[in-house]
Each structure stands twice: as C-alpha cells, then as structure tokens.
Amino acid sequence: MRRRLAAALIVPALMLTAACGGGDDDAAKKKDPSASPSGSASQAPAPKPVSDASPMPTVAGDAGKKPTITIPKGDPSGKFVVKTLTAGTGAEVKKDDLAVTKFTGKIWKSGKELAGSYDQGGAPQVIPAGSQTYIPAFSEAVLGQKVGARVLVVAPPAAAFGAAGKQELGVSGSDNLVFVLDVDSVMPKKVDGTQASIPSDLPQIKADKEEAATITVPKNDPPKKLVDQVLIEGKGPEVKSGQTVYMQYSGATWKPNEGAAQAKLFDTSWKTGAPFATAIGQGQVIEGWDKGLVGKKVGSRVLLVIPPEQGYKDKAQGADIPANSTLVFVVDILGAV
Numbered sequence: 001m002r003r004r005l006a007a008a009l010i011v012p013a014l015m016l017t018a019a020c021g022g023g024d025d026d027a028a029k030k031k032d033p034s035a036s037p038s039g040s041a042s043q044a045p046a047p048k049p050v051s052d053a054s055p056m057p058t059v060a061g062d063a064g065k066k067p068t069i070t071i072p073k074g075d076p077s078g079k080f081v082v083k084t085l086t087a088g089t090g091a092e093v094k095k096d097d098l099a100v101t102k103f104t105g106k107i108w109k110s111g112k113e114l115a116g117s118y119d120q121g122g123a124p125q126v127i128p129a130g131s132q133t134y135i136p137a138f139s140e141a142v143l144g145q146k147v148g149a150r151v152l153v154v155a156p157p158a159a160a161f162g163a164a165g166k167q168e169l170g171v172s173g174s175d176n177l178v179f180v181l182d183v184d185s186v187m188p189k190k191v192d193g194t195q196a197s198i199p200s201d202l203p204q205i206k207a208d209k210e211e212a213a214t215i216t217v218p219k220n221d222p223p224k225k226l227v228d229q230v231l232i233e234g235k236g237p238e239v240k241s242g243q244t245v246y247m248q249y250s251g252a253t254w255k256p257n258e259g260a261a262q263a264k265l266f267d268t269s270w271k272t273g274a275p276f277a278t279a280i281g282q283g284q285v286i287e288g289w290d291k292g293l294v295g296k297k298v299g300s301r302v303l304l305v306i307p308p309e310q311g312y313k314d315k316a317q318g319a320d321i322p323a324n325s326t327l328v329f330v331v332d333i334l335g336a337v
Contacts (some may be wrong), residue, residue, distance in 0.1 A: 030250070046080060046136035046159040053077035057178050058158040059085055059152055066118035067150070067180045069106050076108050076176040081142045081154040090147025091186055095130040098187040098274060099142040100335070108109075108154070108176040114169060121283065123337055124245040126187055128273040135160050137179055145183050153179040190248055191301050191332045193232035198303065203254075203263070205231060205303055205330045212268040213250040213330045219259035222326035227305035228292035231330070234299025239336045241281025241294050246335040248275050254305070254326035263328070275334050286311050298336050304329040 055074055063086060083334035093099045102117035102124050117124055127134055129143040137155035145151060155177045157163055165173040189210045198204055201220050207213035239245055246278035250268040269276040278284050281294045288306030296302055306327040308314070316323040 014024075021090060035244070046140070047156070049080045049082040049136075049140055049159075051081070051083055053081045055080040055153065056081070056083070057108075057152065059150075059180055061135070063148075063150060063182065066116075067104055067182075069104060069178055069180060071106060071108055071111055071178060076154060076156070078156050078176070079154070079157040080136070080140075080156055080250060081152070083152045084149055085144065085180075086148070086150040087151050088146030088148030088183055093142050093147070093183065093186060095143065096273070097129045097147070098189060098334075099127045099129050099183055100124050100185045100187050101127050101142060102182045102184060102206055103179055105177060105179045107171060108178055110170070110175075112170055114171075114177070123277065124184060126246055126277065126335075127272055130211055131273045133273050137177060138181065141179070142183055147183055147185055149181075149183045151181045151183070153177075153181060155179065156170070181259075187246065187334050189275075189334075191232050191299050191334065193234075193235060193299075194319065195231045195301065196229075198229065198231065200238075202227060202229070203252075203303065204253045204307060204326045207301065207330055207332070209249070209304055210259070212270040215250065215252045215257070215263040215265070215328055215330065217252065217257040217260065217263050217328060222254040222307070224307055226288055226292055226310055227324075228304045229305065230296065230300050231303055232299075232301035234297035234333060236300075236333075237336070239280060239296050239298065240293055241290075243280060243336045244277055245280045245293065245333060246275045246277045247293075248332040248334065249329050251327060251329045253321055254328055256320070258323065260284050264320065264329025266317075268273060280336075286327075289329075293331065293333065296333055298333050300333050302331045302333065304331060 055072040058070045059067050104116045105114035116122055127138045127142050131139045136159040137153050141151050141153045160177045162174040165171045201218055204216040248269050250265050252263035252265050281290045288310035292304045308324040311327045314323045
C-alpha cells in the first residue's frame with residue numbers, strides 16, 4: 001500500500017494523470033475528497049498529434065472566459081488533433097515545464113460536459129509538458145505553446161483514458177474527447193531564495209535542487225506541538241483557507257529516522273513530475289498541513305513537524321509510518337488560487 005498525502009493534481013470530477021504516481025489517497029489523506037479517476041498506465045501509446053482534421057469542433061468565447069464548444073454531426077476522424085486557436089505571446093512551454101492551464105471539456109458522442117477549470121469549484125490544472133505521467137491530450141497539447149495560447153484538442157482514447165475509459169465520468173473506452181486549453185503561465189518547479197538556519201533540535205533540510213529534499217532528523221525527541229517554520233519567505237500573497245494550493249513536498253517520519261545521516265522519505269511530490277494541489281484549510285489533508293500552511297505566503301518554503309494528533313494519530317500507515325508517528329515535511333508553496 002502506497003502512502004502519499006495525495007495522488008496527483010486534481011480538479012472536480014477529472015484527474016488527468018496517466019498513472020497514479022507514488023501515493024495512496026486513502027492512507028495519506030485525512031479523508032478522500034474526490035473519486036477522481038486517472039488514466040491507465042498500460043494503455044497503448046498515443047498517436048502523434050496533427051494540427052487539423054475533419055470534421056472539427058468549433059469554439060467561441062473570449063480569452064480568459066469559459067469557451068463554448070460546438071461538436072459537429074458525424075463521427076470524429078480518430079486522429080489526435082492539437083490545434084492552436086490563439087497563439088500566445090508569452091514564454092514558450094518547453095519539455096517538463098509546468099504549464100498552468102485552464103480547461104473545458106466534452107465527450108464527442110454524447111456532448112456531455114466534463115467539469116473543468118471554469119466551473120464552480122474548478123481550478124487551474126498544472127501540466128508537466130511532454131510528461132508520460134499525464135494524459136497526452138494535455139501534456140502533449142501544451143508542449144511548444146506560448147503563454148496566452150488557446151488550444152483545441154480532439155483526443156481519441158489512446159490520447160486520453162485508453163480502452164478502459166472512465167466509467168465514473170461517463171467516458172467509455174471508445175469515446176473521443178474534446179478539450180479547450182488556455183495556457184495561463186509557467187509555474188516554477190521549486191521556490192527560490194536563501195534558506196534560513198534551522199535550530200539543531202529540529203530536522204535539517206536540503207532542497208536546493210529540482211528533486212526530492214534531503215531530510216536529516218536529529219537524535220532527540222520530537223517537539224510535542226506543531227512546528228511550521230518558514231525557511232524561505234515568499235513574496236506572494238498569503239494562502240487563505242479554501243484556496244487551491246500548489247506545492248512540492250517531501251515527507252519522512254521522525255522516530256524511524258532519528259539520528260540517521262539521511263531520512264527515508266515515505267513520499268514526495270517529485271515522483272509525479274508535477275506539484276500536488278489541494279484545497280487547504282478544508283480537511284482535505286491532515287490537520288497539520290491545514291494549520292501549518294494557511295497564512296504562509298506563496299513562494300515560501302516551510303518546515304512542518306506534525307505531532308501524531310495532527311497527523312495520522314494512532315493509525316499506522318504501513319511500515320514507513322508507524323502508529324503515533326511525528327511527521328516531518330518540507331513544503332514549497334508554488335501557487336494558490
């Protein structure tokens with residue numbers, strides 16, 4: 001059983017990962033806020049995208065607002081189409097960049113809408129460009145686009161959820177999907193700045209590279225109260241309860257790693273190629289995250305030391321997280337909406 005704080009970036013009713021990467025929602029979250037699906041890791045490779053095909057949906061609406069998608073009569077071509085409707089004028093999205101994208105989607109055959117970023121409760125989707133961990137309908141569609149672009153995507157099953165489909169969304173294994181993506185920005189992969197010194201009785205953190213952090217737990221008892229020390233002070237707005245927050249994190253337990261040269265991480269968002277997103281302050285994650293991150297500024301790095309009563313309490317989460325564990329996280333707050 002895997003133990004992550006969350007599986008991957010989610011938006012209401014739609015998860016765009018092609019494979020769950022490194023984590024177990026049921027074990028790691030305080031509760032599971034969504035039955036969001038992911039794609040299949042074993043599906044056939046996606047075809048290379050083309051820029052046009054016939055027939056094609058039409059799109060209306062102003063940039064920055066939810067577009068209206070009209071699907072033509074007849075069957076789709078079966079091709080994977082990525083068509084730039086509006087060329088952006090900002091930075092180009094390169095391989096492995098984190099593209100912040102708002103999306104709207106429909107199922108071709110039924111015309112059913114898929115809940116997206118512009119709908120109530122929706123949020124931007126952060127897509128690692130060209131990544132195989134996300135459905136090609138998104139990861140390939142943003143690659144090479146410029147910030148400000150609006151892109152129309154027609155995705156056959158091999159470029160979306162594969163032959164299995166997503167029954168909970170009403171998507172069958174033969175359904176073609178239509179998406180419009182608005183590329184808003186490119187998100188940094190980690191925060192920048194000089195890290196503050198950490199008291200010797202707290203875990204020491206090294207997180208200066210675009211990879212999982214190194215955590216070293218001291219050889220002493222953990223603090224009994226929540227520690228939420230800001231290691232790098234961000235320059236962005238304060239995170240408010242109810243916002244969707246985008247973060248990179250690495251986590252370890254205190255006692256099993258006490259005095260070791262390097263703690264064994266039980267999970268890290270760096271496994272997935274994309275930050276983790278969640279509504280904060282709403283009970284979607286463990287209490288120590290909700291209490292420790294609300295009020296911190298975007299662009300900050302935060303050391304969280306979470307006592308058992310604000311973590312998983314007396315419930316073991318497998319061998320790496322014994323019952324009554326004190327948890328140690330380093331969290332980079334990349335964005336909040």
